[in-house]
Amino acid sequence: MARWGEGDPRWIVEERPDAVNVNNWHWTEKDASKWSQEKLKELFIGQKISSDLALVKITDVDKLEGEAAINNRKGKLIFFYEWNMTLSWKGRLVGASDDYEGKIQIPNLSEENDLSEVEVLVTLKDSTPEGEVVKDFLHHQGCHNVRDKLGEYVRSLKEEFSKGMILPKKDSEEGKEKDQINCLSSGFSAKVQMNNVAKTASKKSAGGTFDTDTLNMSQTFQCMGEEFYRAMTTTDMISAFTTAPCVVEPKVGGKFELFNKNIYGEFVELVPDKKIVQKWRLKDWPENHFSTVKFVIEQQEDHTLVKITQTGIPKSELEVTKENWGRYYWDSIKRVFGWGYFM
Template structure:
């Protein structure tokens, strides 16, 4: 996967139907996780693979599909990020033989780094043993089996780029499906204020005025994560400059280790703030903002850590996030902090 900080250093802004993303200037993102899982299951479930000279195999179970997929739009250009780990269970028979052979197919990494599906590893293993099993294993590893599996992966990628990505690039302001949309007449100011009040009442959000006098609609977000590491290891990853630079893939301007009232900047100032409270291995409180937020506006991030016998539970509460940035901020924490730490430090695997 591309590292955080490659390309546009700003975090993603949500796709907005009110034309705020004028001419597709901002980076918008569409989450394709669940769609991808469903698509991959449809492609592989009950897939029959046959070589008339050898035998046939059927994919009897899609055992695992783990990873993520995103479709991004930047200045009207589509950019795709995806990374999947897939496991399939199969069974089959050699021609003229009654012995049923069972095995697995593992695809350890399907990602945008593969320009050709031939470069995607297809690992085949056996559950049963014997000469028939060895014959079918080779058919699945280097024969028509591997070819058919890679064709399904290519079908998924084609659907992601042509089917799911439809609508990510918004029509320019004043056009829709190539036609000009007539401008709507302005409603009376009183009606507009009434409509805005009703909307705010339904949403339950809070309006504040920041230090620069800008009125902002804000809300809070809450995230819970489990990390396969000790509380000390997770705390260090979040507060030590060297470790932060590893999982973010970019420079961090801060002290070697976080301290109260210590300022920080990540990715050339795209993210900035200061540590308000640091309680070793249990709690971190930050003043935190994105460069693209209204000037002078900060949120407050409180991270609490609780170690159990099996892992460490992380709870993040972020207060006063601009409402229009809630979902993109949530996705940013997951993708660029938690998932990045799991990949960089192995916090997604059992360590103790």
């Protein structure tokens, strides 16, 4: 059964070797996570921080959790990165023979924070008077060196790794590519609320009887209600956050096909900027079985609240469905449109 989040290749939009992204119209995404991990380790491991007072060396990257990606949005690059790092250090006072060890924690490196706002927390393994002096040196001078290295990573991500993502347009020079790069950041945080309502029913299919459940979700977006409505009903915007071609007929009875036809259905009700109701199914669900998805869009003073109810989910698919609304819809919408989340 094709499940969201389990690496089903039918959900993955791959590069087509025979395709040409004419005038950069198609929305593409490039995963920068592995490259970023290698780049950050290269920048930090072996880095020396010294002065007339102390000499410190970064010996290892103990923890490096997070992800990074670049989206080509109609000729503009949108950068997304979020990392939680822990570095090991060893150092001594100049002229002394005793070494001291500790950690440097960087919990919030992301495009949402200016580098000056990135936390650099220094700890000492064994506290001694001389060790505290080394720690204090790192806390003051060392933090600037660490932020400089983080700045090198961000610049490399935007200038080195992103090369080739924006193709030269017809009658334009390849050298103009750099001028087209526009780094967009969301600047927001998010809180996704998902509550599973225990409503169970029995359905019959060609394969027999099965139980169904209902899923309730609510999501806050930093956008206008009409923008979210368009994101769920227009071909360009849906193709953007699903990173795949799609079919969308935004009218009652109109069909939609997403993720290479792995999700499909039809529109049951459309109230512009207010409500969307769909018959919705995953390709490998029991034959001819559709769930019903209802989006209620509530425009607030400074954001939009969307309440989603999905009824008729095969009970065996409930947890996977809940997880992947977040992964393939909400998280992707955040990254592509920059509408963000609230903490």
